[in-house]
Amino acid sequence: MTLEQYLGARHTPGTAASYGREIAIYLSNCPGASSACFADVAAYLGALRQRYRSAATLNRILCSLKAYYAYLVASGQRSDDPARSVYLRDQRSRDVQLQDLFTPQELEVLLQRKERYAALSYRNRVLMSLLVYQGLQPAEIAQIRTTDIDLDAGTIHTAGTATTSARTLPLKPNQVLLFFAYLQDVRPALQKGKATDIFMLGIRGHAMKAADISKHVLRLYGELFAPRRVSAETIRQSVIANLLKAGHPLHLVQKFAGHKYPSSTERYRQSAVITLQSAVAQYHPMQ
CATH class of the missing domain: 1.10.443.10 (Intergrase catalytic core)
Structure with missing residues (x-):
């Protein structure tokens, strides 16, 4: 099972494509991503805070990383998920307009x-x-x-x-x-x-x-x-x-x-x- 197949089976086409793009960017910036630990994932997101002020953008990136590591676990490439317990302090607005x-x-x-x-x-x-x-x-x-x-x-x-x-x-x-x-x-x-x-x-x-x-x-x-x-x-x-x-x-x-x-x-x-x-x-x- 490829990453694309994994994302496509669990998300809408638009979400799968968005996650795929964010994962590709992550992998290009972090060559050792497949063996990263909790601190590595948290540090990557911490660096992105300097670039993005939107909690929604940061949350989308985090969801993409969670999907990537969930795929590695599901496909047997890892036994642990370093992104599973990573959460943002930022709270996306849940107000109904x-x-x-x-x-x-x-x-x-x-x-x-x-x-x-x-x-x-x-x-x-x-x-x-x-x-x-x-x-x-x-x-x-x-x-x-x-x-x-x-x-x-x-x-x-x-x-x-x-x-x-x-x-x-x-x-x-x-x-x-x-x-x-x-x-x-x-x-x-x-x-x-x-x-x-x-x-x-x-x-x-x-x-x-x-x-x-x-x-x-x-x-x-x-x-x-x-x-x-x-x-x-x-x-x-x-x-x-x-x-x-x-x-x-x-x-x-x-x-x-x-x-x-x-x-x-x-x-x-x-x-x-x-x-x-x-x-x-x-x-x-x-x-």
């Missing part, structure tokens, strides 16, 4: 896009409804199987991911009819005889991966509300923020979103933004 999110009415617009081909129109409406109504992540949508859909009960089950918990969510009434048509007629046409129980299929009958879903949203909807960017992430963030703004209890929104910790849901509260806006209005009124 609430001012860039979308209202429930704007999210509904995403479900009304016209398609040239009827089959793709149904598939895309099913996909977008899972983002707009259930607030699922692309990785969660990609692993849904036909057996996870219970139209009689009107529910959908997601197995969760490394960052979200497994949960069963209700479907909207209009989704039940939409999913029925997709499962009965549209999906078999897309499947083209291929043996798969993955729910979301591409035009050639292959299972849609998380990266495919993210790219699909950006390509078809990304500029719809410019300069705000429509992505699978901002749609999910909007759904969660709108539930809290509507007054739903924090613990119920946490369960709906699959957040493992209440603090993850707390980031979506509007109160801090409203307080800031009130202060601006009080001390800097627009005349």
Whole structure:
């Protein structure tokens, strides 16, 4: 197994390419990288602090190095991982940019896009409804199987991911009819005889991966509300923020979103933004 194959099997194409570039730079600057110790990795990152002030950039480089040494361990070239316990003091901002999110009415617009081909129109409406109504992540949508859909009960089950918990969510009434048509007629046409129980299929009958879903949203909807960017992430963030703004209890929104910790849901509260806006209005009124 090559490094490229290892990265490609564990990351999206974009992330794998980015990690590959950073690893190549690391190897060119540190010829003895394959036998480096913890202090060597920490010293390399310390030197980069003089060049890069962005915590996000440094974190990307560190993640690349962690991937490199994880590959060496997985391929039997090393028995220890010198980068595993290396962490940055810098904290990347986890603030949700609430001012860039979308209202429930704007999210509904995403479900009304016209398609040239009827089959793709149904598939895309099913996909977008899972983002707009259930607030699922692309990785969660990609692993849904036909057996996870219970139209009689009107529910959908997601197995969760490394960052979200497994949960069963209700479907909207209009989704039940939409999913029925997709499962009965549209999906078999897309499947083209291929043996798969993955729910979301591409035009050639292959299972849609998380990266495919993210790219699909950006390509078809990304500029719809410019300069705000429509992505699978901002749609999910909007759904969660709108539930809290509507007054739903924090613990119920946490369960709906699959957040493992209440603090993850707390980031979506509007109160801090409203307080800031009130202060601006009080001390800097627009005349």
